[in-house]
Amino acid sequence: MPRVRVAPGCSLAASCPASATARCSWSGCAAIALLRRAVELGVDHIDTAQFYGDGLVNGLLREALRPEDGVLVASKVGAAPDPGGQIPLRLAQRPEQLRSSVEDNLRSLGTDQVPLVNLRRADVGPGLRAQGDQAVDIDDQLAVMTALRDEGKIGAIGLSSVNLDGLRRGLPAGIACVQNAYSLLTRDDEDMLALCAAEGIAWVPYFPLGSAFPGMAKVTDALAVRAAAQSMRVSPAQIGLAWLLRHAPHVLLIPGTADIRHLEANIAAGTVTLDDPTLAALDAVPSRSAEVPLG
């Protein structure tokens, strides 16, 4: 089984805005078909958030997935929808907001426990930074996350958009995964990746292909990626994903897609083997910072 995992979260939310009712009913069917195809292909880890379409994506997951599929649904807390904003999100970092977001996830997913919840910080990576009462000490946030785990409402705790100091402070709580923005083109986090490997923590890079946001460099546009794809007769996206799989043995991939052909190709990336010269050429691509504004 390839180690590729697929997270249709953002792409579904982006292609199925809650305000567009007519388009939504069509997209909803397409989304369910995509999710069923993902399960059929062996995907067992799907990334989501209550704030993707204000419960819309969670509702699609609830409709599409069955307990016997054995899919681990990972969600995240730390933000809330902001439909009028430049990007449709605002931070919701305070402990009571984290708790209420977990409750919202439980309701929209129709479950008694979310198997894994990422505490989405705003320490590093693209997008929002916490200010004022949204700048909350990670220890206060972990206190509520561990309480929610003790209560059985969440199965495991992950950290997202976290810096090294935050991860070190989180270790005693037991951290299952780290989800930071990272790809072949944005490798700010090599120290974090090494710490995760040493601590047995799964590395789950978000924006593994550079996202759909205009401000982020696209892995599929990089010359070295395109050259490798051409010589290996695979797609540039498959090269970008194969590099991630090769680069870190503890990686779980969550490329977002709303396209079934892309889904199939992304899963097949698990069978693409990079030879040493190709790997060296990809390793030599200069890393750019992921610290960019979005929207």
Ligand SMILES: NC(=O)c1ccc[n+]([C@@H]2O[C@H](COP(=O)([O-])OP(=O)(O)OC[C@H]3O[C@@H](n4cnc5c(N)ncnc54)[C@H](OP(=O)(O)O)[C@@H]3O)[C@@H](O)[C@H]2O)c1
């Ligand atoms: N923790 C966080 O703060 C955070 C933030 C953002 C995202 N995430 C999670 O990370 C996941 C991945 O992020 P993302 O979807 O924003 O970025 P991404 O996976 O880097 O890129 C998605 C973009 O790549 C395209 N794509 C996917 N497969 C492709 C293929 N085989 N060939 C060509 N293009 C392809 C998609 O278009 P198509 O739809 O046309 O395939 C979409 O435009 C999300 O689903 C979300 O669950 C987490």
